[in-house]
Amino acid sequence: MTGKSENTPKSRALGAELRECRFETGLTQQQLADRIGVSYVSVSRYETGSRSPKPEDVAQLLTVLGVTGDRYSRLVDLSRGADQPNWLDTGQGIRKELTRLIEFERTATKITDVAIGVIPGLLQTADYARSVMADMATDEIEPYVAMRVGRREVLHRKNPINFDAFISENVLRDRFAGAATMLEQLRHLESMAELENVTINVIPAVSERWHPAHAGAFIFFDFAKTTPMVHLEHYASGVFLYGDDEVSPYRSALATLQQVAMDRDQSAKLIATTARELEGADP
Incomplete structure (x- = not known):
């Protein structure tokens, strides 16, 4: 062969x-x-x-x-065209999509998730994930939730990956999952942010300058021995970018977002404040 x-x-x-x-x-x-x-x-x-x-x-x-x-x-x-650097993945069901993402998460040394619409998958609670997948076929939801929760293992294993998340402030305040589920999700974010290998930065809802997050969400994968990769997720398909020319702009975008976003401590305080507001306590 x-x-x-x-x-x-x-x-x-x-x-x-x-x-x-x-x-x-x-x-x-x-x-x-x-x-x-x-x-x-x-x-x-x-x-x-x-x-x-x-x-x-x-x-x-x-x-x-x-x-x-x-x-x-x-x-x-x-297997056809597997040597091509970039890949439009139209998917073959939720299980196959997750099989692919799990493989990249398993082998990455660092993942940076720029989340504009929903909480990053590796930080989602089970109930929040169910709400995200509400329009899926009923028989697909629970297998998906189980696999999504299982993906957290890369954050807790003996040699965990480093995970950075840039989360839009609007995502923290969105209640499509219901108040109780969102409160649980916010408390979970507070807990995850305490891990040494997890950094959460909130992107303010109001900005006086254009920044890369305005262009949409993406996930940046760093690997120890191979070229970095970018994943762009769409409603019914995904794109994986691998070539240097395609990936480099996203590396620059992350540097810009680091300047725009709140720092780790400011972000933790905002998450906690948002949770208190949601449960009706004084901020």
């Missing part, structure tokens, strides 16, 4: 799904490698995304793993 060295978002997403398929069979990387006639190093590189297999290679892997039907077709199709 041959393939190209990538570490692109699409090759890493494909690798995560191939690893999931292998786990379901109970095979080790060495056992799978023996069955398809390659070294376990090749299998490892495919699963990490550092080398993307060709569609025909993916087809062989899936056949050995017993993957058939729609899943087989989808993964072979996912």
